[in-house]
Amino acid sequence: MKRSPNQGFTPRLSIRSVASRARVSIATVSRTINHVSTVNAVLAARVWKAVDELNYFPNSQARALVSGKSKLLGLIISEITNPFFPELIQEFEKVAVERGYEILIGSTNYEPKTMELCARRMFERQVDGVAIMTFGIEQFLLDRFASDDVPVIFIDIPSKHPRSDILSVDYRAGIWEGVQHLAALGHRKVAFISGPLQHRSAGARKSAFLDCIRCAGIKPNQKWLIEGNHTLEGGRDAMQKILALPDLPTAIMCSNDMTAIGVQHALFDASLKIPEDFSLIGFDDIHLAEYTIPPLTTVQMSCKDLAQAAMTSLLSRLQPRKDKVEPEEPITTRLVVRRTTGPPKAS
Amino acid sequence: MKRSPNQGFTPRLSIRSVASRARVSIATVSRTINHVSTVNAVLAARVWKAVDELNYFPNSQARALVSGKSKLLGLIISEITNPFFPELIQEFEKVAVERGYEILIGSTNYEPKTMELCARRMFERQVDGVAIMTFGIEQFLLDRFASDDVPVIFIDIPSKHPRSDILSVDYRAGIWEGVQHLAALGHRKVAFISGPLQHRSAGARKSAFLDCIRCAGIKPNQKWLIEGNHTLEGGRDAMQKILALPDLPTAIMCSNDMTAIGVQHALFDASLKIPEDFSLIGFDDIHLAEYTIPPLTTVQMSCKDLAQAAMTSLLSRLQPRKDKVEPEEPITTRLVVRRTTGPPKAS
DNA sequence: TAAACTCGTTGAAACGTTCTCCGAATCAGG
DNA sequence: CCTGATTCGGAGAACGTTTCAACGAGTTTA
Incomplete structure (x- = not known):
């Protein structure tokens, strides 16, 4: 200068x-x-x-400098190429811009190393708050944000210690509907393709499934519990593994929709029909789910609700008002029946 | 404070x-x-x-204030929920972060109003440069960026006045391959579902198609030129319009992959088969195209190339070095044949 | 031995805001 | 018409950094 x-x-x-x-x-x-x-x-x-x-x-820089507020919000997600997240981002952006904030996006690609880098980027730009919408987060990062007085919101399962910066999701409700739906159709042999299990919320979805299966009076089969990675490829590979099994399930539940689409692909490749040969249920209800062939039956988790709840909570922490921060309602999930489920094949 | x-x-x-x-x-x-x-x-x-x-x-704010450089780059896209763009964003982010920049994303949703708002947001945060990856841009916005000395990169068709801030895409090459491919299979009746035509590059894709069709010795039929909007719904609706026509085409080309997926859905709904009843070609080659049922034949436009070319050009304008800015090569496109094309039905 | 140069370091100004403090202006009441 | 209350505008400090100008200590030259 x-x-x-x-x-x-x-x-x-x-x-x-x-x-x-x-x-x-x-x-x-x-x-x-x-x-x-x-x-x-x-x-x-x-x-x-x-x-x-x-x-x-x-000049927003000068403003930020003197006020100590950057009016920047961090948003850390798992993978921007998974359509669930863009939908989330869209909602976030909408609310943020309305309130005069900009969003910095960090995509971890499921790697702890990248997650750390993202967190650092957020720090350096002195974001006023961070929403961590990945499937899990390391404690030490949370601590670091906390020590800098940066409000953090993240997703987790409902817990009895309701720290208000946790956005809890009731995975079980929707999965239970899914399992019941399958059971009602007559399925007793249900596989589950999970997400990467080192991530908490992927694990939570899997435990919810196991729990529901047992409640439905079905004994889970370890062989039918496959670990995927929440990608198309992961879903395809997992389904191929299942097809190689001597004893086949009749229905597949997936930890997210991308996995389910990968499964559809694997089944198409193997000339197997949905729902005639296998019933299939996804999770997330991304917009695309309505457009798969056949349209995907899936558990809906409203990313609109999620984003809005996260933003509301985050913003309320940024502008401490008199109105108490209400304890957040857990985000609900519910089954959306389309055309990938049907009675099991009479074998 | x-x-x-x-x-x-x-x-x-x-x-x-x-x-x-x-x-x-x-x-x-x-x-x-x-x-x-x-x-x-x-x-x-x-x-x-x-x-x-x-x-x-x-403190990056203070740095920005005194240096006049925010180390922020704007990225304006059409629609974040179209998977093509997240793939683009991913590449952008990678390069940007490597070079110490952060990215501000603006999604126009095809509305000129929103585009203007996005541009304003970029201005207010004093981005050091902007990449406009939408399908078109208003001239007055370009002027405004120019008057503020903000480097801008945008996409356009190759032109004889090569301003180096235009990233030109050779749409024709890939579309020509697609048309030839269809012609070789025996198709003479080809429909085209375009993007929103008020956008330049959507228009460019359409003209490229018309041009290629004529070169292939086929007379284009106005009835088979439908305007879509680059979304799933747009593709579905357009295909339904086509199906209502008395004289049906035997092949459909689409201005982007999302449109093509919408077409697949409409055809599935109408119990029509691809490629038996209709051949289908998309455009973009998003990652998902490999996973549609059946896998989509499409024209590939490497978003990796696109993002990297855009970033390279943008960054070279930010740090004026001695090495001259090389005239950009046009981004190339090429056909990727999968399983949505086949010989026309003997009618 | 003093002057002229280097080299590396430091104090201080500047970037564009916000916000506190204080003085000036306005107004109502007596 | 004067006093006290009230309201509004202006001067200036502060935010955390970069960079210029100046300075002090060595080193070389006359």
């Missing part, structure tokens, strides 16, 4: 330009654009006119 | 803390962490030690 008296030209458009054009002090301009009520209406009008004519807008 | 002498406590971790701990001036600290070569090795070591012990990192 040039330090010379005036570096020649370019008297950069600043609050000062507005002040002089409106013939008021810079303080008055500042108060006007920050909607402080005590400012005289006549002057305010002059200020707004000047702002408009100059097409001025405040 | 409290203005009282010391607001009690919290002597915020700053470059000053490091300076006093390393027993040097803040200027020396600054030069050290910015890798200015003239700094004495002994002092540098002391500084790095202090940095490490305090776990210090510089």
Whole structure:
């Protein structure tokens, strides 16, 4: 940056330009654009006119520097190429922009190393808050955010120690509906393709499934519990493993929709039909699920609700108001029946 | 922000803390962490030690304020829920983070209004550069960026006035391969479902198609030129319109893969088979295209190439080096044959 | 031996805001 | 018309950094 008296030209458009054009002090301009009520209406009008004519807008860096608030929010997700997350991002962005925030996105790709890098990026940009929408998070990262007084929201299963920065999801409800649906159709041999199990919430989905299966009076078969990785490839590979088994299940539940789509692909490749040969249930209800062939029966977790709950909670922590932070309702899940489930093949 | 002498406590971790701990001036600290070569090795070591012990990192707001560089890059896309864009974002993010930049994402949802809002957001955060990866952009927005000396990169068709801030895509090459492929299979009746035609590059894809069709000696039929909107729904609706026609085409080309997936859905609903009843070709080659049922034959536009070319060009404009900005090669496109094309039904 | 140069370090100004404090202006009541 | 209350505008410090100008200690030259 040039330090010379005036570096020649370019008297950069600043609050000062507005002040002089409106013939008021810079303080008055500042108060006007920050909607402080005590400012005289006549002057305010002059200020707004000047702002408009100059097409001025405040320098957010300077604002951030002095206020200590960057108006930046971090959003850490697992994998941006999994359509569930873009849908989530879209909701986040909407709410954030409405409230004057921008979003910094970090994609971990399921690697703890990358997760750490993302967290560091968030730190360096001094985000005002972070939403961690991955399937799990390391404790030490949470601690680090906490030690910097950065509010953090993350997803987890409902717990009896309701720390309000946890957004709890009731995975069981939807999975239970799914299992019941399958049982009602006559399925007794149900496989489950999980997500990467080192992630808490992937594990939570799997335990919910096992729990439900037992409640339905079905004894789970270890052979039919496959670990996937929440990707298309993972779903395909897992299904191929299942097909290689001597004793086949009649229905497959998946930890997310991408896995289910991978399964559909594997079955198509093997010339097997859904739902005639296998029933299939996904999880998430991404928009695409309605468009698979055949349309996917899946457990819906409203990412709209999720994003809004996360944002509400995050923002309420940023602007401490008198209204108490209400204990968050758990996010609910429910079955959406489409066309990948049917009675088991009479074998 | 409290203005009282010391607001009690919290002597915020700053470059000053490091300076006093390393027993040097803040200027020396600054030069050290910015890798200015003239700094004495002994002092540098002391500084790095202090940095490490305090776990210090510089405040990016302050940096941005004084340097005039926000190290923020804008990325404006059409629609984050179209999987093509997340794939693009992923590449962008990778390159950007490597170079110390963060990305601000704006999704226009094809609305000029929203596009304007996005541009404004970018302005307010004083991004150092913007990549506009939508299917078109208003001239006045480009002008505004230009008047603020913000480098802009956007996509367009190859033109004889190669302004280096245009990333040109050779849509024709891939579409030509697609048309030839169909013609070779015996198709003479080919429909095209375009994107929203107010967008330049959607229009470009359509003209490329018309051009290729004529070159292949086929007379295009106006009835088979449907305007879609690059979404699943748009593809489905367009296909339903086509199915209502008295004279049916035998093959469908789509302006993007999402449209093609919508077409597959409409055909599935109508109990029509691909490729037996209709051949289908998409555009983009999103990752999902390999996983549709049947796997989608499509024109590949490497979003990796696209993102990297965009970033390279953008970054080279940010750090003007001696090495001349090479004239960008147009991004190429090519056909990927999978299983949605076959000979036309003998009617 | 003093002057002229280097080299490396430091103090201080500047970036564009916000916000506190204080002085000036306005107004109502006596 | 004067006093006290009230309201509003302006000067200036502070935020955390970068970088310029200046300075001090060595080193070389006259």
